[in-house]
Amino acid sequence: MSNNPVYLALDVPRLDAAEALARKVKDHVGGIKLGLEFFCAHGHHGVREIQKVGLPIFLDLKLHDIPNTVAAAMQAINTLNPAVVTIHAAGGRAMMEDAKAAAGENTKVVAVTVLTSLDNDDLSAIGITADPMEQALRLAELSQAAGLDGIVCSGHEVGAIHKQWKDGYFVVPGLRLPDSKLADQKRIVSPREARDNGASLLVVGRPIRGAEDPLAAAKAIEETL
Numbered sequence: 001m002s003n004n005p006v007y008l009a010l011d012v013p014r015l016d017a018a019e020a021l022a023r024k025v026k027d028h029v030g031g032i033k034l035g036l037e038f039f040c041a042h043g044h045h046g047v048r049e050i051q052k053v054g055l056p057i058f059l060d061l062k063l064h065d066i067p068n069t070v071a072a073a074m075q076a077i078n079t080l081n082p083a084v085v086t087i088h089a090a091g092g093r094a095m096m097e098d099a100k101a102a103a104g105e106n107t108k109v110v111a112v113t114v115l116t117s118l119d120n121d122d123l124s125a126i127g128i129t130a131d132p133m134e135q136a137l138r139l140a141e142l143s144q145a146a147g148l149d150g151i152v153c154s155g156h157e158v159g160a161i162h163k164q165w166k167d168g169y170f171v172v173p174g175l176r177l178p179d180s181k182l183a184d185q186k187r188i189v190s191p192r193e194a195r196d197n198g199a200s201l202l203v204v205g206r207p208i209r210g211a212e213d214p215l216a217a218a219k220a221i222e223e224t225l
């Protein structure tokens with residue numbers, strides 16, 4: 001298996017286009033991340049098609065419901081043998097424990113702490129008085145106590161979380177190169193900075209997918225690491 005920590009977020013509506021892109025960059029990324037957009041459109045069949053490319057699959061489903069429902073959903077995806085699956089830490093400790101217990105033994109279960117698209121104001125608007133750093137640290141601690149493999153956070157928090165959870169598995173999205181014009185992600189760092197701060201897996205979507213030459217973009221990011 002490749003040591004490249006970059007997983008390409010294949011948020012592409014058409015299955016043939018998704019597969020073609022995965023094949024194009026496959027030697028310059030470490031895995032493929034399939035999210036809600038892809039899974040809702042193509043389900044298990046789509047995942048199996050992308051698996052034929054030969055890279056590990058990260059199912060970013062961000063499960064968040066009562067414990068029984070999340071555990072059942074986890075069991076329903078075990079046949080796909082994903083390398084990584086996401087749930088939301090805000091679902092609480094019991095939900096996280098049941099999700100981990102239901103997951104396959106080769107699957108890392110990681111919990112989203114604070115989405116990288118949120119800043120202080122967004123947290124206040126949903127009644128959270130902590131800032132993103134405090135909230136991410138609190139939810140990382142809860143995820144660790146629940147027996148998860150790791151968490152999802154931004155590159156701003158990963159260093160602090162790594163200090164309190166030495167052997168955690170840390171997924172970092174919201175990665176941008178300095179000249180990026182993509183503005184929806186609010187807590188961003190470069191792939192290199194995230195890796196240096198302790199990220200285990202780097203999620204990169206539009207900086208590769210939306211580039212004029214995705215293969216050149218994947219190679220350029222790989223060279224910065």
Ligand SMILES: O=c1ccn([C@@H]2O[C@H](COP(=O)(O)O)[C@@H](O)[C@H]2O)c(=O)[nH]1
Binds near residue numbers: 060115175203206
């Ligand atoms: O906090 C989070 C959790 C997940 N994501 C996902 O990562 C990719 C990022 O794509 P870009 O195009 O590189 O912004 C996307 O699939 C999100 O659903 C996240 O961005 N932040």
